[in-house]
Amino acid sequence: MLQSLMKLGFVTTFETATMRILGISAWYHDSAAALVVDGKIVAASQEERFTRKKHDASFPSNAVRFCLESAGVSTTDLDAIVFYDKGLLKFERLIETYYSFSPKGVRSFIKSMPVWLNEKLFLKRNLRREISKIGKLDRAKTKMLFSEHHLSHAASAFYCSPFENSAVLTVDGVGEWATASIYKGQGNQLTSICEMNFPHSVGLLYSSFTYWLGFAVNSGEYKLMGLAPYGNKESTAVKHFEQKIRKHLLSIHNDGSIWLNSEMFSYATGLRMVNDRKWEVLFGFPRRNSEDTIEQHHCDLAFALQQVTEEIILLMAKEAKKRTGADNICLAGGVALNCVANGKLSAAGLFKGIYIQPGAGDSGGAIGAALAAYHISFMALRNTDGINDSMSGAQLGPEYTVLEISAMISDRNAVAERYENYEELSKVAAGLIANDKVIGWFQGRMEFGPRALGNRSILGNPLNENLQRIMNAKIKNRESFRPFAPSVLDEDVSTYFEINHDSPYMLLVAPLKEKYRMPLPNNYMDLPMMERVYVTRSVLPAITHVDFTSRIQTVNADSNKRYFQLLKSFKAITGYGILVNTSFNVRGEPLVCTPDDAYRCFMRTEMDYLVIGDFLLSKVKQPHYDDRIKWKEEFTLD
Secondary structure, three states: HHHHHHHHHOOOOOOOOEEEEEEEEEEOOOOEEEEEEEEEEEEEEEEEHOOOOOOOOOHHHHHHHHHHHHHHOHHHOOOOEEOOOOHHHHHHHHHHHOOOOOOOOHHHHHHHHHHHHHHHOHHHHHHHHHHHHOOOOOOOOOOOEEHHHHHHHHHHOOOOOOEEEEEEEEEEOOOOOOOEEEEEEEEEEEEEEEEEEEOOOOOHHHHHHHHOOOOOOOOOOOHHHHHHOOOOOHHHHHHHHHHHHHHHEEEOOOOOOOEEOHHHHOOOOOOEEOHHHHHHHOOOOOOOOOOOOOOOOHHHHHHHHHHHHHHHHHHHHHHHHHOOOOOEEEEEEEHOOOOOHHHHHHOOOOOOEEOOOOOOOOHHHHHHHHHHHHHOOOOOOOOOOOOOOOEEEEEEOOOOOOHHHHHHHHHOEEEEEEOHHHHHHHHHHHHHHHHOEEEEEEEOOEEOOOOOOOEEEEEEEEOOOOOOHHHHHHOOOOOOOOOEEEEEEOOHHHHEOOOOOOOOOEEEEEEHHHHHHHOOOOOHHHHHHHHHOOOOOOOHHHHHOOOOEEEEEEEEEOOHHHHHHHHHHHHHHHHEEEEHHHEEOOOOOOOOOOOHHHHHHHOOOOOEEEOOOOEEEEEOOOOOOOHHHHHHHHHHOO
């Protein structure tokens, strides 16, 4: 407890009838704001959703305004403003690192110093300046607090979880010094157990391979994870790559800590992640440029890295179990978004319960910072029921009224039909999807975090073997190898997948059950990669990845009533309570936020229909009534 109090930098017994705390993450990547009122997260959003700049790192002025306005709170009402890390400690790490590696890194040092001196070093001054642009600050009342980076991650996971006590594992690139941490959560307390420090980092290891294989660091790691299953796990190439990684790049210890060979990496002081020349010699091929063709050796290297990463995470989790004795584990930090590793951890059965913060990256630090202040600084007690988390299904962003939606439709002169009965609308939409129409789905409050969970989603038919090709090429405008995830009724998840618990935030990967799989051609692994992508491998081809797995979202009536009803309607038509669910955006853009964002995305892609609230929008003068009834002839229940 004392360690957490010291890390937050403030302890008080100050009490008020209503406690309002604003959490902020900013100036690195994925800036966000969150408002906690009496321990409840009432609003949270990333800045990118408002500015339309993906991974926007600027101060989250728009997100702050949204949080305050949605709760009817002014800046003068705030009891605390909490930043998600400590800039002075991070600056200390920067200076010590450059000193240790000098004279290396002079160019990087010269480039980074002006940014630090103008923006990141004087955080308290800059925070007050930015907040003052939004509203007045009561300095006598509003405390300005700073939480350590990994404490913010840990708090975002544990305090949002349903667990009274839990091990907490945070793993990312780097905070101030820490790159991975183990905490013990008990009631309203978070106790730091141990941590691994920079430059040794699982997150930076993974980002180095992201860079080497031609994807963008801090945003392309999930692409690398999706590429890995295309590797041939039985090939000598994968074994060869894995041996090279273990021999030349890192050592893995029994407690999950790692040591990275600094001679092979450049991120500590350079402008690149790795030493390109040395990596080319090591792996036998040059760094892939982003537009280069993906070849088998790229897939094999990605698979080898994923295998190593999964081993490290499992070892860290075992150490967390050993150190805390807890039956549950909470995860946060950017590496916690590696849903394949999460799935392996869940399947390993080390813990009875597992909870992953849906905004596991830096954006979630805003939530964690606010909750750390509430429970640690202000010593507020915490109530849990052991079942439900406190993230409200991640539905924490803006929502729009019928009047606002109607105004957009009128302004755009859009073709729209309103349904007074939502059950009827869900049947119509389900019928369209069953007939292979792709629908933009816009309902309720926007999701917090990187996943669309049924409020800002693009939906399709999982039975359509051509849907992956169509959606990647004509709608998402993204790499053709990228898989799509399923939303599934929670009551049916164990029918289709090798998993026996909920996955509400699409953060676990699980295998499809054997009875739904189809045999692969005998020469499958000899086929070019892009031919393997489109081999039909299951009765649910649009959501089955090349290794027969899926990244699952489970849905129930309590978590999302409208989306649940749509899945029920689709099941009534086809017999399958599953939909393809991908985020409502195109490549290079953030998730849509407003009805106008949704309409523009709808019109510039080859989506067939758009549902916003109670309205069905089409691109033609008359809705396709024939599409709504055709399914009656084509589908029967199993």
